Amino acid sequence: MSNLAITDHEFNAISQFFFAESGIRLGVNKRSLVCGRLAPRLKALQIDKYGDYLHFIEAAQNELERQLAVDLLTTNETYFFREMRHFSFLQELLAQGWPGHVPQIWSAASSSGEEPYSIAMVMAEQFGDSAWQVDASDLSLRMLDTATRGLYPLSRARDMPPALLKKYCLKGLGQYEGYLLLDEALRRRVQFRSHNLMEPVVTSKKYDVIFLRNVLIYFDAAGKKKIISNLIKVLQPDGYLFVGHSESLNGITEQLVSVRPAVYRFA
Secondary structure, three states: OOOOOOOHHHHHHHHHHHHHHHOOOOOHHHHHHHHHHHHHHHHHHOOOOHHHHHHHHHOHHHHHHHHHHHHHHOOOOOOOOOOHHHHHHHHHHHHHOOOOOOOOEEEOOOOOOHHHHHHHHHHHHHHOOOOOOEEEEEOOHHHHHHHHHOEEEHHHHOOOOHHHHHHHEEEOOHHHOOEEEEOHHHHOOEEEEEOOOOOOOOOOOOEEEEEEOOOHHHOOHHHHHHHHHHHHOOEEEEEEEEEOOOOOOOOOOOOEEEEEOOEEEEO
């Protein structure tokens, strides 16, 4: 079943479905990804054609399978303290402080949770037991479920400073050998929710820092502009937006000014 062929028509139809659900366009180079991710579901449901699977997930009563299909097609690759320079700069910002309040930080595409937990470690080092929280969101319910558990392969911590690994992580034993479990007190500091970046942000908060890294590359220009417009509405004046090092906001908005590689300030 994993070698089941997908026709041009089926691939285009699934691409349109995925774009409607997520705002992400699947290029023709993603055919093998679509087959590899969805073929096990076709096998489990005893469906022989990708077109038939698409009809199945578009039915109102199959909403859970539709969400699962979106989850499977969403690329999630992350690890703790990815792009360390960002976390060093965040540490500098936190040390300078924000007048009158503890900074509000949002990991807007949190994937399986490594990014917001990395942010939380930096916050914990700066603010200790005082009142602070990290908000985190993702489109994928499957990724959010993984994130709330806080259980990861040790390989995801390859860039985590050893002192933080020792302080905030428990090493797995027995059946969990080769894994780490994040400290429960740290996990409670991160609040996860489901959010589609193409939709307006429903919150009364204004964020001092928003992380949106390695996400915009999956969207066309119109999608990027819509997402950034949504985020600017909940970003504090002089707040910061972090994007991936392979991403740029050139031509997307003039409201955000580059202050260092892949970091913008709302001027």
